[in-house]
Amino acid sequence: MYIVASFYYSTSLEKCLNEIEDYGIKREYILALPLDKKRKNGRITDTINHSDEISTLDLSAFLGSILMFFGGVYGFILPWGPIIWGLIGLATGGITGLLITYLTKKRNFKRISKQKTSEVFVMIYGTQEDTKKIIEILWDNDALGVSKVEL
Amino acid sequence: MRDLEDHSRRKLVAMDSKTINTLALRSPWATAWFSFLFPGFGHFLVDGTILSAILITMEFFVNTVSKLNLLIFYTLIGEFEKAKAVTDIHWVFIYITLFVFCIWDSYRRCVENNRQYLLAVKEYSRIEVMKITPTGMHKLDKRNPTVAAFWSFLYPGLGAVYLQKLPSVIFGFSWMFLVAHFSNLLDGIFYTLIGDFSKAKEVLKPQWFLYLPSIYAFKIYSSYVDALQINKIFDMEQYRFLKENYQSCKFPMPLK
Incomplete structure (x- = not known):
């Protein structure tokens, strides 16, 4: 048996x-x-999961940090103040980054979710x-x- | 294999009862970007050690005495006269050298580390699963990257506690104490929450407040990628363990 x-x-x-x-x-x-996990063919997701230089979070981190900084700066002259604008900047940047990464690498994302069984x-x-x-x-x-x- | 001496030349991970440091594949561009945001962060991402702490302390000091953040702030909102008046030229030049060096050096280190990593994964270096000493305990275990990133968002440094990376904990907490204190962050949050925005703008200090975006972004990003890497090392260790211990030639295969 x-x-x-x-x-x-x-x-x-x-x-x-x-x-x-x-x-x-x-x-x-x-x-x-x-x-063994699939490598090479799946040029995708997190730098660290796979041997390439593309990461799901890189663009998010880039946009999130820069927009949060601008939110912080212009928040001092805009109506709601720097804290709210900073958070808006972080959220907008982070989500936009994820969306762009998702849309440009859709195929790879799907392959990854299948792999994780x-x-x-x-x-x-x-x-x-x-x-x-x-x-x-x-x-x-x-x-x-x-x-x-x-x- | 387990009981034999470990002859590998390159190690993937070093761990003691308080902290863990891993060699990892990182994007050189992301590393350079974090050095651009805050000289020293790129080094922290790649090496995660005392060296980067020295650079970060340097940057904190030079930026604060030269009022660089204020310079950027006034330039961006268009008050150029104020920008010129506020800056201490004396110190800004030191900052420029530090800034360019950190971007270049962290990029270089990242590329080097990636090469070492690709060689190290091929070697059969011993990975320890647990370290326990009278002062602390550390287990190699699965961590959830999203949870790590979330705690870092709530308070930079907590993500590092979750991952048990001592240098990140110490520096994360001390930056946040300094920055939150001198920027009047908590008063600012209080006035923002009760809706008194003009008062919030008044209490917040731009010079210190503008450190926050880079600290937040960096802490969220680094705790996320560190968690992924720790998981990856865990998988690798278990893969080897299973291959060595649960693939006996005596196993009664169905077709023989």
């Missing part, structure tokens, strides 16, 4: 594997398959009697999906 589950990279995944071992499944009977697969070999308990442990520790196969 095989049980397959998928997870995000997380501490609860390690806790889960630990609990399954405690329950009595040998480590040799647990197979974890951490998935699962990150690790775990396959466990156990007897029929163990199955129920193992599935319970998996669900208790934030498994994204669980499946049972008889081969």
Whole structure:
């Protein structure tokens, strides 16, 4: 009997594997398959997530900071004062930046949201009697999906 | 592999019980932009260390004594005579050197760091998951970048507490104390909230108030990208752990 589950990279995944071992499944009977993340092809989102120089937040930070500064300056002569105009500047700049990034890189954004489904697969070999308990442990520790196969 | 000595030449992350510093891929243009906003911030983004704190202190000092923010303020609202009168020429020239150097140097450092990063990820350097000492505890764990950015927006420095980056916490808090005190920020917020805008304009000091946009933008941005990087390192560490410990050749594969 095989049980397959998928997870995000997380501490609860390690806790889960630990609990399954405690329950009595040998480590040799647990197979974890951490998935490589797609690189290169997805020229996008956060600089740091992917090896490129384009980030979702770069333009927002640029526009947000400059407009907040102008809001602060001209707020001293405009009716509502520098604090309100500064915040308006920050919000306008930040949102405009995000919108422009989103519109110009729409395709990539979609690809990223698709990618984020699962990150690790775990396959466990156990007897029929163990199955129920193992599935319970998996669900208790934030498994994204669980499946049972008889081969 | 775990028990063997770590022979890697380049490290991705250094962590102790109080702080964490990570090598990361950053955009050189964003780095240069933050140096433009506030000399020293670019260095903070790339290296995150004491060096940038010295530059930032320098900038605070020179900007304040030369009244540079006031110069920019009066120039932008069109009162050129006042702008000329208020500035201390004596100090402005030092500022210019510092300013140009910081932009150039942070850009250069960022490009260098990106190269080192691409080499470092290929090496199997040991990543520690936890450090605990009598004075503090630090765990490598997933952080939510949006939450980090949000707390930084409410009070610059809190995002760094969430991420447990000690230098950012210390400097974030001290800048904010200084700036909020000397600009009369809180009085300004109070008068703005009760609707007395002319009083708000009167109490707020442009010289100090105009530090705030760069501090806010920088703190929000840096806590967001730092959180992403910490998550990425966490993933990397767990990936290696699973490959080493949960891929036994004895696993009974369905088809043999």
